[in-house]
Amino acid sequence: MARVPAGEAFSERQNDDIVRAIRLARKQADLPVSVYVGTLEGDPRDVAMLLHGALGEKAPESVLVAVDPGSRRLEIVTGRDVRRRLDDRSTGLAAMAMTSAFQGGDLSGGIANGIIALAEHAQTPRSLHTGAR
Amino acid sequence: MTALIIQAVQVVQAAQEYDDGEIPAEGISNVAVLLIFVGAPALLFLVIALLVMSPSMARGPRYRPGLGWWASPVWFNGPDDADAAVRHATPTTEGGGTSARW
Numbered sequence: 001m002a003r004v005p006a007g008e009a010f011s012e013r014q015n016d017d018i019v020r021a022i023r024l025a026r027k028q029a030d031l032p033v034s035v036y037v038g039t040l041e042g043d044p045r046d047v048a049m050l051l052h053g054a055l056g057e058k059a060p061e062s063v064l065v066a067v068d069p070g071s072r073r074l075e076i077v078t079g080r081d082v083r084r085r086l087d088d089r090s091t092g093l094a095a096m097a098m099t100s101a102f103q104g105g106d107l108s109g110g111i112a113n114g115i116i117a118l119a120e121h122a123q124t125p126r127s128l129h130t131g132a133r
Numbered sequence: 134m135t136a137l138i139i140q141a142v143q144v145v146q147a148a149q150e151y152d153d154g155e156i157p158a159e160g161i162s163n164v165a166v167l168l169i170f171v172g173a174p175a176l177l178f179l180v181i182a183l184l185v186m187s188p189s190m191a192r193g194p195r196y197r198p199g200l201g202w203w204a205s206p207v208w209f210n211g212p213d214d215a216d217a218a219v220r221h222a223t224p225t226t227e228g229g230g231t232s233a234r235w
Contacts, residue, residue, distance in 0.1 A: 032210070064230075074231075080227040083228060091229070
């Protein structure tokens, strides 16, 4: 697990919730999720794509969840490879779950639930005839 | 009217006389009166107020939609050197995803 930068955005317990959700997504669905919480200056979609690109070589199989609480924007960016098992409809459903929690002022809970929703959608059913993925 | 006053004074005097076996204690000082009847309730008030307020104080400022954002950016599971990574990054183009607002 990569480092978690120090920031007063979340309390220790809220941090733990998000980290645990990320770990769960990795474990259950082999889904690398990265979460950015901060301002997305300029066009939020473009900034989120840039941040996703900044994930480097693991970007194609990573999901980036970018939350801008100030301007109330949520961007979910899926990489080229992960997009095959996590389509835009699934990310849309997860986004809806997240934003409804955000509306109630629950940032960390919404993020954690959203990550878990993403992981559930990304779980690939085990196919019997093709063997290992 | 005067008869009534005299009667009242007599009642008060009667009350000040001691019953058989009654041993008067010393009165308490003004400081003690203040401590017991003002200090103790005030202390109790403070303790309860503190108990009520402490959870939200420990939690820090709460996010309220529409009132802006105060914290520095946080990136979970992001690149090790975020600034450098963003500076040298090429935006993802073939990806998918969703935009949403609330």
